[in-house]
Amino acid sequence: MKVLLSSVFAPYGVDDRYGRKENRMELFHNQITREQGLFSLRFHHQSFGLYLIAENIEAPTKVLDFPTEEDFVREIRRGYDIVGISFIVPNFEKARRMARLVRMHAPGSKIALGGHGTSIPGVEGMIEHDYICRGEGVRWFRRLLGENPARPLRHPVMPAGFQKRVMGVPLHTESAVLIPGVGCPNACRFCATSHFFGREYTPYFDTGRELFDICRDIESKRGFKEFFIMDENFLKRPQRARELLELMESNGKPYRFSIFSSAETIREIGVEFLARLGVHFVWIGVESQRVEFDKNRGIDMKGMIRDLRGWGISTLASGILFLEHHDAATIWEDIRYIVGLESDFVQFMQLGPIPGTRLYEDYDAKGLLLDDVPFEEQHGQHRIWFRHPQFTPEESDRVLKAAFRHDYDVQGSWLLRRCETVIRGIGRLSGPVDPFMAMRKRALEADASMLRRVFGAMRRFAHNPAVLRKTIRVQGEYGRILGPPDLKERAANFITYFAALREKLAVESGRIISQPRTFSRKYRMSARDLVAGYLRGKSLSSLLKLDIQWGDKSVVLNVKGTLDRVNGRKLSKKIRSYVRSNGSAIELVFDSLADFDEKALRRLLKRVSRFRDQVRIRMTECAERAMEIVRSLPAEMIQG
Numbered sequence: 351m352k353v354l355l356s357s358v359f360a361p362y363g364v365d366d367r368y369g370r371k372e373n374r375m376e377l378f379h380n381q382i383t384r385e386q387g388l389f390s391l392r393f394h395h396q397s398f399g400l401y402l403i404a405e406n407i408e409a410p411t412k413v414l415d416f417p418t419e420e421d422f423v424r425e426i427r428r429g430y431d432i433v434g435i436s437f438i439v440p441n442f443e444k445a446r447r448m449a450r451l452v453r454m455h456a457p458g459s460k461i462a463l464g465g466h467g468t469s470i471p472g473v474e475g476m477i478e479h480d481y482i483c484r485g486e487g488v489r490w491f492r493r494l495l496g497e498n499p500a501r502p503l504r505h506p507v508m509p510a511g512f513q514k515r516v517m518g519v520p521l522h523t524e525s526a527v528l529i530p531g532v533g534c535p536n537a538c539r540f541c542a543t544s545h546f547f548g549r550e551y552t553p554y555f556d557t558g559r560e561l562f563d564i565c566r567d568i569e570s571k572r573g574f575k576e577f578f579i580m581d582e583n584f585l586k587r588p589q590r591a592r593e594l595l596e597l598m599e600s601n602g603k604p605y606r607f608s609i610f611s612s613a614e615t616i617r618e619i620g621v622e623f624l625a626r627l628g629v630h631f632v633w634i635g636v637e638s639q640r641v642e643f644d645k646n647r648g649i650d651m652k653g654m655i656r657d658l659r660g661w662g663i664s665t666l667a668s669g670i671l672f673l674e675h676h677d678a679a680t681i682w683e684d685i686r687y688i689v690g691l692e693s694d695f696v697q698f699m700q701l702g703p704i705p706g707t708r709l710y711e712d713y714d715a716k717g718l719l720l721d722d723v724p725f726e727e728q729h730g731q732h733r734i735w736f737r738h739p740q741f742t743p744e745e746s747d748r749v750l751k752a753a754f755r756h757d758y759d760v761q762g763s764w765l766l767r768r769c770e771t772v773i774r775g776i777g778r779l780s781g782p783v784d785p786f787m788a789m790r791k792r793a794l795e796a797d798a799s800m801l802r803r804v805f806g807a808m809r810r811f812a813h814n815p816a817v818l819r820k821t822i823r824v825q826g827e828y829g830r831i832l833g834p835p836d837l838k839e840r841a842a843n844f845i846t847y848f849a850a851l852r853e854k855l856a857v858e859s860g861r862i863i864s865q866p867r868t869f870s871r872k873y874r875m876s877a878r879d880l881v882a883g884y885l886r887g888k889s890l891s892s893l894l895k896l897d898i899q900w901g902d903k904s905v906v907l908n909v910k911g912t913l914d915r916v917n918g919r920k921l922s923k924k925i926r927s928y929v930r931s932n933g934s935a936i937e938l939v940f941d942s943l944a945d946f947d948e949k950a951l952r953r954l955l956k957r958v959s960r961f962r963d964q965v966r967i968r969m970t971e972c973a974e975r976a977m978e979i980v981r982s983l984p985a986e987m988i989q990g
Contacts, residue, residue, distance in 0.1 A: 351495055352875075352945050354459075355404055355434040356414040357397040358444035359422055361865055368443045372732040375416075375866055381731050382666065382697045382764075385754035388811060388853040389763035393514035394866040398506075398527055398580055399465075399487055400436060404873045405506040406488045409495055410912060410945040415869035422448060425870075426456040432494075433459045434483075437467040439705060442477075442725035449478040462494070466542050469706030470725070471714075486532055486552050503554050505529065505564045507571050510578035510608075513866060516765060517807055518853030519846055525576035525608065526568045530555050530590070534582035536612060536645055538635070539712070540670065542704040543582055551586065558593025565605050576606040576630075585615040595627045604789040606630050612645040613654060621654070625661035625775075626787065630797075632658060633666040638673055639687040640680065652691050659694070662775015662794045664768055666695035671750060673701055677740040685753045689760050694767040696757045700746060702730040762817040766808055766824065769801045773827045780831070795832070802828055802835050803842035807850035875912065875945055894921070904935035906968075910942040918950035922957040929964045939968045940980070951979050962987050 363374035374380040376394060383390040397415050404411040414425055426433055433452050437445035445467055452461050464483040467473070474482065483490045489499040510525040531554050533547030555561055568574050585591055598605055608631035616624065616632070624632065636651055637643055655665050669688035671681060688696055703710040703719060713719050713736050720743070723735035731750070733743035741749065761767060772794050779791040805825045812818035828835075835843075856862060894917040897908035905928075909921075929936060938958070958965045962984050980988060 351409040351431045353409050353411040353432045354430040355400040358437050358441045359417050359419045369726050373440050373729045382695050386758050386763050387857050388517055389765050391516050393511040395511055401506040403487050403491050406503050407491050408497055410875040411873040413871045416866045417868050423451055423455055426452055430459050432462055434462040436465040439467050440726050440729040442467055446477045453478055466546055485547055507568050517850040519849045525578050526574040527580055528577040529580045539708040545707045558590045561594050562597040578608045582610055583612050584609045585611045585619050588619050599786050613649045614645045621657045629663055631664045636667045637670045638684050655691050655693050659771045660774050660778055664694040664771050667691050667693035668697040670701050671698055672734050672738055689757045694771055695764050698753045700730045700734050703736055762820055770824045772797045802839045803846055806843035807847045906937045908939045913946035913950055915947055915950040918954045922954045925958050929961050935964045937966045959983055
């Protein structure tokens with residue numbers, strides 16, 4: 351059994367038959383810093399779920415991430431038993447095209463659909479497929495492949511982002527992704543993720559010890575000491591976080607984390623605990639001032655965000671526009687409220703009835719969904735796709751853009767706010783602190799040293815007088831607390847200015863589209879992968895397994911596992927040596943071969959074909975690709 355797992359094909363964020371320019375493949379630039387011009391934070395995320403599944407099934411697997419259509423076709427022609435296609439609702443047309451390509455170019459492959467797009471009502475009759483995976487994917491794939499679904503999970507090692515830059519300056523990837531579990535029991539009616547995972551939390555790693563061991567393993571392999579925790583509400587299990595902190599302190603490992611959290615869990619566990627744990631970024635769903643959600647009830651949101659930033663923790667406040675109560679006045683009350691919280695980042699999302707959510711079911715029952723809006727436009731960053739009592743879809747686009755612009759005009763760029771948060775945290779820790787918190791302070795000081803290099807460009811390109819005054823004030827705080835910048839920092843300011851100027855010109859000319867590069871990663875499919883496993887303590891027997899049945903006049907050799915050029919050459923030598931020395935017949939069975947290198951199999955069969963009187967090849971359910979090679983042998987050698 352051989353598996354291919356693929357994301358949808360490129361290009362992304364362009365107007366074509368499969369997508370729209372407003373749906374960029376850049377989380378922050380698409381829906382957080384989108385109106386901040388040259389200051390917008392630019393980077394991409396890999397399709398984390400595909401790698402997690404590939405890491406935790408036993409079948410030979412390949413992940414193809416951000417392929418072109420040509421890449422995808424070339425890959426499926428290599429022959430896979432299962433082709434998995436992961437997609438979200440706006441990428442419906444791409445998933446449908448890819449399924450058709452599989453039927454056209456690899457008719458022997460089974461198609462498995464996965465991702466949030468599988469929640470589309472009636473998708474079963476809209477996209478060709480053999481299986482649909484809804485919800486948690488690792489255990490689903492294990493059951494499909496006949497594996498033990500309860501087997502412990504291995505965590506993949508991969509960076510949290512790539513192709514990262516700001517103001518035209520490329521940035522090193524400093525963090526790895528960490529996935530403790532999926533889902534959230536809060537189950538807000540609009541939240542696609544909560545509903546997709548059954549409105550409950552499914553842990554992959556349920557103890558602080560497990561998470562600490564993963565962090566330490568990733569650090570030893572890739573050097574990462576920062577982690578983006580991909581978990582909808584990480585602090586909902588406070589004992590796990592407390593155990594993680596205890597192990598970090600006892601082992602002198604001041605790892606740092608970016609997390610998602612609801613406000614009520616922050617209140618329960620405490621802001622100071624987050625600072626000690628090493629949280630330096632937290633994403634909070636504020637949603638609205640007027641509509642009360644249980645997770646925000648009774649919380650002084652502005653005070654909490656001020657406290658978080660006071661410890662050096664950057665915050666993202668997320669708000670929802672075009673709720674049922676919004677009209678021309680109340681929507682701006684919420685916009686000004688969200689901006690007035692003074693967080694480092696602000697996300698504005700249009701209310702979106704996503705298939706699978708209670709919101710979608712409610713709006714569908716009331717006949718509020720617009721039938722003429724294609725799936726590729728249902729992404730929350732352009733126009734609403736339902737009937738709102740006060741706003742047309744065209745008006746929603748204008749209000750959304752104005753909201754982001756208001757945030758930028760009032761607070762300046764996220765980069766300026768991050769500079770402010772870091773210096774606040776250093777000031778907070780300037781007094782006597784214990785050794786572990788002293789390490790936290792040094793991490794903030796290292797951040798500050800890097801951030802000082804952008805003040806020249808921020809002052810030069812400040813887009814209004816209020817932002818310029820704020821920039822000068824924050825720069826003054828750096829001088830007061832840290833002293834004057836050194837020569838290296840002053841030189842970096844000069845270099846950054848010219849990079850920012852080039853980025854500004856690119857933004858003004860519209861040349862801002864960034865396409866993620868294609869990733870291709872094999873699991874258990876080559877000698878290189880398996881030898882790497884051997885060096886980590888795994889047996890080389892997983893490379894090629896031989897089951898031998900001895901008879902009076904012949905021997906049956908059942909070849910299992912992965913055949914490559916190295917072990918294929920060794921196997922041919924052993925077969926030739928055996929038939930020469932014993933003079934008896936040997937029967938080769940390839941039905942259980944999981945994967946093979948075509949050149950290696952051809953070379954093996956060519957060498958043993960010299961002994962056509964003694965060697966036979968048995969075929970019953972051998973893969974089509976192998977059968978074509980075997981049929982090139984003399985007919986008398988083939989059985990079955």
